[in-house]
Amino acid sequence: TVSSDRLRERFDEFNEIGATDRGGVNRPSLSDANRRARDTLVEWFEAAGLAVTVDELGNIFGRRPGRNADLPPVLVGSHVDSQFNGGRYDGVIGVLGGLEIVETLNDAGIETERPIEVVAWSNEEGVRFQPDMLGSGAFAGKFDVEFAYDLTDKEGNRFGDELERIGYRGDAPCEPRDLHCYLELHVEQGPKLEAAGHSVGVVEGVYGFVWFDAAFEGAADHAGPTPMHQRHDALVATSDVVEAVRRIAGTGGEDLVGTVGSVDVSPNAINVIPERVDFTVDLRSYDDDVVDQAAEKVQREIAHAAGREGVDPECEEVMRIESQSFDDDLVETVADAADDLGAAYTRLVSGAGHDASYLNRVCPTAMVFVPSVDGVSHTEGEFTEWEDVVAGTNVLLHAVLAQASE
Amino acid sequence: TVSSDRLRERFDEFNEIGATDRGGVNRPSLSDANRRARDTLVEWFEAAGLAVTVDELGNIFGRRPGRNADLPPVLVGSHVDSQFNGGRYDGVIGVLGGLEIVETLNDAGIETERPIEVVAWSNEEGVRFQPDMLGSGAFAGKFDVEFAYDLTDKEGNRFGDELERIGYRGDAPCEPRDLHCYLELHVEQGPKLEAAGHSVGVVEGVYGFVWFDAAFEGAADHAGPTPMHQRHDALVATSDVVEAVRRIAGTGGEDLVGTVGSVDVSPNAINVIPERVDFTVDLRSYDDDVVDQAAEKVQREIAHAAGREGVDPECEEVMRIESQSFDDDLVETVADAADDLGAAYTRLVSGAGHDASYLNRVCPTAMVFVPSVDGVSHTEGEFTEWEDVVAGTNVLLHAVLAQASE
């Protein structure tokens, strides 16, 4: 089993990088804090004897050789970018957990048949640059490198320039290669494991989802002398859509969720009718048809709201990923590892997107979840009991060992 | 009559300060551009022989002596702060019009019985620091100086510090003093004059209005795994209020208008349920009871929305001004001036707030309006035909002369 203390020490030290006052971390993709987190990781990877490679998208791989260098490796990992003021567990435990597995094997002098690689994927969160899971998506052949480089954040900074700036535009090609399997440990970010009272989740699949970048362009005018019937208020139209998303998510299917998370109003002044609003829509379900139908309904609502208010609508799909169901055998490997360790577990699907969703396209893939207290994530109050983190890392260790010995 | 060319030259030169790409100006209160606008004004005031005084709130007065120094002066003016990316006419024509009157009298060698003062009031727009009409309000005894100094903008900058920084924290006390009357020329910012086809508006009064700074505090969480019934989405609650304001304004009284102009979402990320939204509400009518009733309804809606969504509401009234009806005699002076000049005019009330609203508390007050093309204001496309600006300035000249001779 892994060393709880070493993992804990690493976890605490790592999360001093970009730490926030409210107990979270602020290390959005390609920020200075993200660079420092990457630097620390590379240092620790090298200290653990891993051979480090950085690819064109800044994905960081650390390789531990196997007895047979010709066999495709077992890949484990997750991401170390965070939300704006996000949580300390999200992504971090998957990467540091992978490193801990390597150190545990090193300490025990265990050689595996296959190489083991630990990976930290670029821009998983998608909060600064959309789409999310960009590094793993490019690795899996979904996005090409130029597409990724040309993405911009709200301030207009290019992904490629920012990657260069923080020194993580590597030489290795970012493209599919032979992998034996991919395993990822992550916090659940939802309420199911806590409700079940289990420390471990065996993840069978991931919701599909769609993201829209949308906008309404109306007309600014004075809030006082402009009669109500002469207004083209981009915020009123946006509010119609926020309400519609809530209504659609409440009625469109059991597990359908819908969120307007970001709203930017211009000129955003107390006595000016909003001229332009840029906003986002996020729709998810384990059933791709449910997502499709909801997306169509939302697009219709955007058109209706624009018509009612006399504003111009824009709506661009910036992310679409199908629902994923993981490799049956690898899922059973994870369940067996939990059984071996005597850990009661829940089988579940993930409402959050994961790098595993893209890896699932190129090799057998599965995930281990640990519970999120109150189901909370993407905020500074995100918390997981340490014993659960350790339990999940042990399940990961056993699953990795089983796969690396094949 | 005034010199159209001189006024035009000044107008164009003045509006190079803080000029925007889309033909507007960006000179919010106490910004660097506002400082440069003030510097230019002081220079021109002095060149026209005016004795300049700056008071504790940065209100700038330029005095032209009368034959009788003991008589209270006729005060004319408006403001030179702008909206964020606002229009070039709003406020500017009232101040430069006042200066033009002085120069016209200088050129004609006309001495008046009473002194004439031209004023540029601080922070009329209220867009950076709420409440609006701050300088005139303090002058009229509504706000005290310390209250004004302690106001902060969204970035937390204090009004007092910013005033000091731009060098316009003057020595003269900001307090009511003896004035014969106050006259203000301004663009209408609404559609009535254009609809009537008249160059001049004789303003009989100004709407009352109330401003709220409101907020909802909910809970951030992940947009994917968080079930709809477990959400406390501050943006959904805010959208309820935006819709309610629209509904209330549509039904609460003939002339009632309601606007949510500013919305700040936190953390404002595509895949995070909005934790907190800060927003504003602006409600206006010429009937104070209508404003009161609407304000109560909006406050109830805020409470209801908070209850429905399980978020905490905040609502602070940051501005309330009663509807003003101007001095009958002075209104007739303006109407007579228009008659003398053969200008057809419309009598109307203003939906926009004005420094005149506060001056009306301390001396006989009236206003002259000129039309806004398409009724548009508080945006860069604001436009008034130049001949209308000149017509309005001539009406102002004749009204000022009539009053200064009394």
Ligand SMILES: NC(=O)NCCC(=O)O
């Ligand atoms: N796991 C996780 O938080 N992923 C971020 C991308 C998303 O699902 O919105």
Ligand SMILES: NC(=O)NCCC(=O)O
């Ligand atoms: N006239 C004018 O635009 N005043 C600004 C204050 C307001 O009425 O909102």
